[in-house]
Amino acid sequence: MKKSLSLSSYLAIGSMLFGLFFGAGNLIFPVFMGQLAGSNVDAATLGFLITAVGLPFLGVVAIGLSRSSGLFELSSRIHPLYGYFMTIALYLTIGPFFALPRLSTVSFEVGITPYVAPDKLTLGLAVFSILFYAAALLFSLRPTKIMTYVGKILNPLFLLFLGILIVTALFVPMGPIQRVPAQAEYGTQPFFRGFLEGYNTMDALAALAFGVVVVNAIKELGIEKPADIAKDTIKSGVVSLILMSVIYAALSYLGTMSLGAIPLSENGGIALAQISNFYFGSFGSVLLAITVTLACLKTAIGLITACAEIFREMFPNSFSYKTYVVIFSALATLVANVGLENIIAxxxxxxxxxxxxxxxxxxxxxxxxxxxxxxxxxxxxxxxxxxxxxxxxxxxxxxxxxxxxxxxxxxxxxxxxxxxxxxxxxxxxxxxxxxxxxxxxxxxxxxxxxxxx
Incomplete structure (x- = not known):
């Protein structure tokens, strides 16, 4: 008898995939882009969606269709040495060197900094990053539970808090889009600027890592034939694609409309804080802190899990999965204290x-x-x-x-x-x-x- 996934399974896997992708950078970049793009926000958002949503979706589909065990096997089709180079470079980029440490730093600067004295920020970041990656480490030690943790618990909570802010802002806009001037290259090349802005999410890179997580989740639900796995990967990915497209577009327009009430911000984190405070006051700051921290934590779990699994696979005689989880969590904690601006640069x-x-x-x-x-x-x-x-x-x-x-x-x-x-x-x-x-x-x-x- 042919086994097929239920609608609830597709939704759960799609929700898990969305939760793995959608971290803090996914919140702050489209908002800031919306402020810079101004009245050209339509073209900029279209370019952004191609690299921040379309390419990640295709990346997950590519892993499913390629019938490979992941990025290492796929990139080794060029040459085994290239497979090692590409896999190590990509996983260290989305892992402990850049994307992973950025998660706690953004959480701290957007959600926690307003409550910490200026002379205590360095100590505060150190303490927060230790607690943040300790929590992510505990979740990551049980990778078979990742769909439950991310898809069924953390992601719905995140969507609830984010939805409150977006719905309120769209029904009570801060200003009109048409009157907002575009800044810098968004005035002349909004589509291409939006396209490149999508790079900052790192999601197309992460898709080559998370694709195998989705495939494994589908296999654990009893799907074994490669053709069926590929089909179910695409169906589950559509759920993530729809969620991400809607939220990105809403955040971009939210950023543009915000200039009707607040000045152009230095970055998307500051813009989000100001928007949240505009609508909800001090409660808005708490809401934003919860939203950003949940967004970052669920993505951190996925990144640590993916990095530990691939390094264990490539170097089976080195360390155990749990040891790699500890190593990557510790490295991310150290790099996070370099500071957000340095990490992004x-x-x-x-x-x-x-x-x-x-x-x-x-x-x-x-x-x-x-x-x-x-x-x-x-x-x-x-x-x-x-x-x-x-x-x-x-x-x-x-x-x-x-x-x-x-x-x-x-x-x-x-x-x-x-x-x-x-x-x-x-x-x-x-x-x-x-x-x-x-x-x-x-x-x-x-x-x-x-x-x-």
């Missing part, structure tokens, strides 16, 4: 490097059945994308690197030769060209021994 060049490689890998996995998983297609597409990723990294690097004469010469050459490079989209045409060439080669050559069949 250092993460930007890494994201500009990894995103093109991750996006091409997602599309290669989705199209893999068409070119029969031929290794040459993976290799050529990646080789054409890699130089642009390196150039994007150099362009976004700290000034001490990006302003050196040799780097400036390299960037000028790419700007002159590669279409869309100045918009941060220079990787697109080379990736498409590489895919076409690799696919063409695969059609006229036979697969050699050792290639991906």
């Amino acid at each position: 250092l993460s930007l060049p890494v994201l500009m490097f990894l995103y093109p490689l991750a996006i091409t890998l997602i599309f290669l996995a989705i199209l893999s059945l068409l070119f029969k998983d031929r290794q040459v297609v993976y290799v050529v597409t990646t080789l054409f994308t890699l130089p642009i990723s390196i150039a994007d990294f150099l362009k976004a690097a700290p000034e001490m690197i990006s302003s050196t004469p040799i780097v400036q010469q390299i960037l000028q050459w790419f700007s002159d030769v590669v279409p869309l490079f100045d918009l941060g989209m220079g990787w697109m045409l080379p990736a498409i060209l590489g895919l076409a060439i690799g696919w063409g080669v695969s059609l006229v050559t036979k697969p050699y021994h050792g290639a991906a069949a």
Whole structure:
């Protein structure tokens, strides 16, 4: 008898996936983008939804369709060494180096800072980060319960608190959208700016990690055939896609409307605090603190779990799963105390490097059945994308690197030769060209021994 998931199972898995994706950055970036985009918020939001919702959804689908055990196996189709490089770089980025420590720092600055004396902020962040990652660690020690913790408990609570704020703001708007001027590049290239702003959520990267969490959750519900797993992954992902799209759009418009009553903020965290206080006063601050902390905690659980599982898989003779959970929780605690601004500044060049490689890998996995998983297609597409990723990294690097004469010469050459490079989209045409060439080669050559069949 063919087993199929119930509607409640699809909703639970989709809710879990949404909960894993939607952290504090997902709250603050669209609000701030809405303030900057002003009357161009429609175009900016469309670009943002492509990278912050569409690509993560495709990333989860790619893991399901590829019939791989996760990112490591998928990226190893290019080469085993590349598999180690890509997997380690991506997991450390969404894990203890950037995304994971950002969670507690944003929670503290948005929800806790108003209640801490200025001279006690350093100590307060240290204490808060220790307590935050201790809680995340305890949840992460039982990964089989992640759907219950995130999908059925933390995520509904988060949606309840966030829904109160959004519904109130939309029914009682702070100001009209049409009268808000767009800032900087949002005035000339709102779609592309929104597209790149979606990088900051890191969700397309996280999708390649969380995809295997979804697949495992589906397997635990009794689905075994690869085709059925792929189908159920897509259906569950649609739930997350709808939730994220609605909330992102609402937050973007909320940010734009807020300028009718408050000045342009320094970041989305400050904007959210001011909006919440505008509607609910001191109760708003408490509401925001609860919302942000829940958003961050549930994402932290998913990141710690995913990182520990992949490193145990890649290095089976090193440490146990529980030991990796402790290591990553401890590293995140240390990095969090560097401060939010430093974490965001250092993460930007890494994201500009990894995103093109991750996006091409997602599309290669989705199209893999068409070119029969031929290794040459993976290799050529990646080789054409890699130089642009390196150039994007150099362009976004700290000034001490990006302003050196040799780097400036390299960037000028790419700007002159590669279409869309100045918009941060220079990787697109080379990736498409590489895919076409690799696919063409695969059609006229036979697969050699050792290639991906």
